Amino acid sequence: MALFSIPKFRISGISCCVPRKVVYNKDYKWVSEKERDLIIKRIGIEEKREATKGTTTSDLCFVAAEKLIETLKWKKEDIELLVFISQSRDYVLPATACILQDRLGLPLSALAFDISMGCSAYTYGLSTVGNYLAYNGIKKALMLVGDVSPMASYRDKTTYPLFGQAGTATALEFDEHAAPMFFNLQTDGSGHKAIMIPSGGMRNFPDKKMFDYKKIDKGVIRNGMQLVLDGYAVFDFSLRMVAPNINALLEYSNMSSDDIQYYVFHQANLLINDTVRKKLKLPSEKVPYSLKKYGNTSSASIPLTIVSALQKQVADEKLNMLLCGFGVGFSWGSVIMQTKNIICPDIIEY
Amino acid sequence: MAMDIQEFIKKVENEFDDLKPGVLKPESRFADVLDWNSINALTIIALVDSEYDVILTAEDFSKSETVQDIFTIIMSKSMK
Numbered sequence: 311m312a313l314f315s316i317p318k319f320r321i322s323g324i325s326c327c328v329p330r331k332v333v334y335n336k337d338y339k340w341v342s343e344k345e346r347d348l349i350i351k352r353i354g355i356e357e358k359r360e361a362t363k364g365t366t367t368s369d370l371c372f373v374a375a376e377k378l379i380e381t382l383k384w385k386k387e388d389i390e391l392l393v394f395i396s397q398s399r400d401y402v403l404p405a406t407a408c409i410l411q412d413r414l415g416l417p418l419s420a421l422a423f424d425i426s427m428g429c430s431a432y433t434y435g436l437s438t439v440g441n442y443l444a445y446n447g448i449k450k451a452l453m454l455v456g457d458v459s460p461m462a463s464y465r466d467k468t469t470y471p472l473f474g475q476a477g478t479a480t481a482l483e484f485d486e487h488a489a490p491m492f493f494n495l496q497t498d499g500s501g502h503k504a505i506m507i508p509s510g511g512m513r514n515f516p517d518k519k520m521f522d523y524k525k526i527d528k529g530v531i532r533n534g535m536q537l538v539l540d541g542y543a544v545f546d547f548s549l550r551m552v553a554p555n556i557n558a559l560l561e562y563s564n565m566s567s568d569d570i571q572y573y574v575f576h577q578a579n580l581l582i583n584d585t586v587r588k589k590l591k592l593p594s595e596k597v598p599y600s601l602k603k604y605g606n607t608s609s610a611s612i613p614l615t616i617v618s619a620l621q622k623q624v625a626d627e628k629l630n631m632l633l634c635g636f637g638v639g640f641s642w643g644s645v646i647m648q649t650k651n652i653i654c655p656d657i658i659e660y
Numbered sequence: 661m662a663m664d665i666q667e668f669i670k671k672v673e674n675e676f677d678d679l680k681p682g683v684l685k686p687e688s689r690f691a692d693v694l695d696w697n698s699i700n701a702l703t704i705i706a707l708v709d710s711e712y713d714v715i716l717t718a719e720d721f722s723k724s725e726t727v728q729d730i731f732t733i734i735m736s737k738s739m740k
Contacts, residue, residue, distance in 0.1 A: 344695070345697070345699075348695075348697070348699050348700070349699070352699050352702070352703055353699065468698070541698050541702060542698070542701075542702070542705075542717065542718035543718075545702055545705060545706075546715060546717055546718075549705075549709050549715050550715060581699075581702050581703060581706045582706075584706070585706040585709050585710055588709075588710045589709065589710070
């Protein structure tokens with residue numbers, strides 16, 4: 311099992327940027343009013359944000375990063391690592407991180423690269439950045455995480471009402487005295503078809519036919535370039551895999567469930583998250599949500615939940631937190647960290 | 661753990677506001693008493709996980725006709 315710890319680094323700040331446009335599920339006319347009520351009640355999403363055409367994840371991450379650098383009074387020339395983690399990059403190539411290095415004015419000595427991850431992005435990213443900070447002499451890093459993906463079909467009730475868009479920036483730095491972070495990262499690629507955009511990559515290279523809409527089921531019309539979500543498979547995966555991953559990490563880090571003040575989960579949907587919470591016997595006040603207001607924001611869901619629900623707590627208190635991302639891949643993982651003085655500017659609208 | 665189908669029915673009735681008490685019977689088909697869509701099916705999967713620590717799958721539903729069929733699957737899975 312990929313259980314390990316990384317010493318000597320910490321999160322200094324988190325910043326989030328969301329599109330200004332709010333989309334309400336009560337207005338989702340593709341389905342009946344009764345179905346809309348059911349989506350709001352069970353899936354737990356009242357509204358979400360939608361970017362204007364042409365706005366990308368990197369645009370939102372850029373705004374979030376600029377705000378964070380300014381708030382922390384970091385000097386750009388001190389930032390030596392930029393990692394961009396997303397399932398919605400600007401181009402097939404080059405890596406979006408290279409474009410962001412230039413746009414942010416980071417030094418040529420900075421290393422910058424992309425990681426292709428979605429729901430588990432934040433925990434995987436922390437482990438990658440943490441290794442550079444702890445073992446490679448890098449002192450300051452930016453992790454830019456988010457998804458602005460127009461790939462859900464409006465006429466697909468199994469995807470469209472779920473997903474919201476956001477970009478985030480996390481500032482991380484070397485800290486000799488930081489408590490180690492504990493990780494448990496896992497993969498089960500046998501579930502790769504459960505959350506998938508089947509066409510447009512190299513396996514199914516784009517051609518005209520891929521844009522033809524097909525009726526898949528009642529209320530589900532989409533084309534090959536759009537997101538497929540097998541709700542049952544994702545539900546089954548989440549109920550089987552998330553709680554054991556967290557319990558193994560608690561045991562590995564010698565912590566009990568009560569030692570953790572907040573559990574921040576990827577915001578899949580209310581049914582999944584609440585069932586996982588009950589499995590772990592966690593009180594609801596320890597498990598914050600951003601789902602109702604922002605939807606499932608894919609890779610951005612963990613930092614967005616921290617900033618929208620725990621902004622004051624992470625700034626003022628010393629906390630033990632457990633973060634857990636799970637989904638597309640299937641890829642999932644959790645991290646336990648001690649936090650102190652994480653500066654989070656107010657959420658920016660773009 | 662002793663399991664009682666009446667208790668299961670009560671739990672399902674409590675979960676769904678539009679299900680009047682007494683309507684759901686062991687021989688009922690979910691599709692006849694509820695709007696049968698994936699959200700309602702997932703709601704039952706969530707309920708069963710929380711109450712019985714059993715994970716039902718899409719396949720369990722597709723091979724079940726009635727409430728009794730689902731309850732039988734829950735019982736057999738909880739023995740394992």
